[in-house]
Amino acid sequence: MNSNYLKRISDEKLALLLLAKGAVLIEGPKWCGKTSSGEEMAKSVLYMQDPDNTKANILIAQTKPSLLLEGETPRLLDEWQVAPELWNAVRFAVDKRRLHGQFILTGSVIPTRTEDMHTGTGRIARMKMRTMSLFESGESNGEVSLRDLFDGITSINGKSSLTIEKLAFTINRGGWPEAALEQSEKIAISIASDYLEAVANEDISKADGVEKNPDRVKALIRSLSRNISNEARTATILNDLIINDESLSQATVNQYIAALKKIHVIEDLPAWSAKLRSKTAIRTTAKRHFTDPSLAAASLRATPKRLLADLNTFGFLFESLCIRDLRIYADSIDGAVYHYRDKNNLEIDAIIQLADGRWGAVEIKLGAFEIESAAQNLLKLKSIVDTKKMNEPSFLMVLTGTEYAYQLKNSVWVVPLGCLKN
Numbered sequence: 001m002n003s004n005y006l007k008r009i010s011d012e013k014l015a016l017l018l019l020a021k022g023a024v025l026i027e028g029p030k031w032c033g034k035t036s037s038g039e040e041m042a043k044s045v046l047y048m049q050d051p052d053n054t055k056a057n058i059l060i061a062q063t064k065p066s067l068l069l070e071g072e073t074p075r076l077l078d079e080w081q082v083a084p085e086l087w088n089a090v091r092f093a094v095d096k097r098r099l100h101g102q103f104i105l106t107g108s109v110i111p112t113r114t115e116d117m118h119t120g121t122g123r124i125a126r127m128k129m130r131t132m133s134l135f136e137s138g139e140s141n142g143e144v145s146l147r148d149l150f151d152g153i154t155s156i157n158g159k160s161s162l163t164i165e166k167l168a169f170t171i172n173r174g175g176w177p178e179a180a181l182e183q184s185e186k187i188a189i190s191i192a193s194d195y196l197e198a199v200a201n202e203d204i205s206k207a208d209g210v211e212k213n214p215d216r217v218k219a220l221i222r223s224l225s226r227n228i229s230n231e232a233r234t235a236t237i238l239n240d241l242i243i244n245d246e247s248l249s250q251a252t253v254n255q256y257i258a259a260l261k262k263i264h265v266i267e268d269l270p271a272w273s274a275k276l277r278s279k280t281a282i283r284t285t286a287k288r289h290f291t292d293p294s295l296a297a298a299s300l301r302a303t304p305k306r307l308l309a310d311l312n313t314f315g316f317l318f319e320s321l322c323i324r325d326l327r328i329y330a331d332s333i334d335g336a337v338y339h340y341r342d343k344n345n346l347e348i349d350a351i352i353q354l355a356d357g358r359w360g361a362v363e364i365k366l367g368a369f370e371i372e373s374a375a376q377n378l379l380k381l382k383s384i385v386d387t388k389k390m391n392e393p394s395f396l397m398v399l400t401g402t403e404y405a406y407q408l409k410n411s412v413w414v415v416p417l418g419c420l421k422n
Helices: 010-020 034-041 054-063 065-069 085-097 146-150 164-173 177-181 185-208 214-226 234-241 250-262 293-300 304-309 311-332 371-384
Strands: 023-027 044-047 075-078 103-107 124-128 335-341 347-354 359-365 395-400 404-407 413-416
Touching: 010 023, 010 034, 010 124, 010 311, 023 034, 023 085, 034 075, 034 103, 054 065, 054 085, 065 075, 065 085, 085 103, 085 124, 146 311, 146 395, 164 185, 164 293, 164 304, 164 311, 177 185, 185 214, 185 250, 185 293, 214 234, 214 250, 214 293, 234 250, 293 311, 304 311, 311 335, 311 347, 311 359, 347 371, 359 371, 371 395
Parallel strands: 023 103, 023 124, 044 075, 075 103, 359 395, 395 413
Antiparallel strands: 335 347, 347 359, 404 413
16 A cells, blocks of 8 residues: 555545456556556556566567466556557456456557457446546545535535635646645646657557657647637647648548547547427537646646636636546546537536436536526526426536535525535
8 A cells, every 4th residue: 555645536436346347447648546546456566567577578468468467366457558468368367267356457548459359348347537636636625525416415515725826726737646746836737748748759659559740749739728628620620730730631630639539638528418398409519628627738838827817718727627527526426527508509518417317517617707697507408408308407506716615596506616526
């Protein structure tokens, strides 16, 4: 056990999956804490990227991979995709042993599937891990629970200690465990920039084995950052890029975006498909988001000081910060996060839907001035949803960067991000 380990919300899900399946694959961006979480649960470890043993391990994986699976269980296979042969070996070992909790696999890259690669269905459970939420990093006091809101809580009390200056800093620092433990704010903020350099110069080319131009990668990430929390189509991104690179094509942009998704750098927010009382058309374009808002901030060089001077950019990045946390909290209660927009331009920043059909709607506002209009948007959505075909919303919430948690007279909850937990 690592005494410096920061407990993660996903730890409970990992423990449950190990009780139910023979192996668990933890996927997510590098540096988000996958290895540390796996180490906390594992009884033995194989580090595939250990430079002293990588070549030997790859050779063994290609000849007799079962040798690498020997060890006390659960056995952690860290960055297993370095030797894709391990996948089928794990699947076969699980079948042969007929025991749960045998292996934990971690990976920062989604490998390209080969014809002989088994799906792993029924044997290997998949678990998404993200960077740390504000509750995990200790900056949200957790006085308001998302689970409680779904369960019909009738009153809340909460007071956030997150000032606007602190919110600007947390956006820049991000949810990287290394940054959260760092005592120097300057160094903590630099971690996201270091991450982007690694992505542009090395990681993105590993995603599909195709060499990519680092300058193009950086330009694409800047364009995505300028369009964060918006429904920017690939054509919009391309138009932004060809100003400085006329040789770019939409196919190339799509290839680069696909690679960024494979290494978990970007995670777009899909549109919600609701059953409405009218025939109002629902927009289906996803919203642009990074796995962590610090990546967008680093790409735009939007320091805390600059964010405080540019509240428009601050608002978009704050929305992305909220979406990251909502995804983490929702995932722990078997839910997923979407956004809503229809042809009448009614837009709701986040819809959280649980596997059992319950759902809640969330508008995200940095300050207090737009809380009332946000609440009216939520009530309008409630009025057009066909509740004969789907559930009434479990809650309507305005998620803010303000201080107090309370309920409006129209029953809409106002919750500071600094008070929320899963």
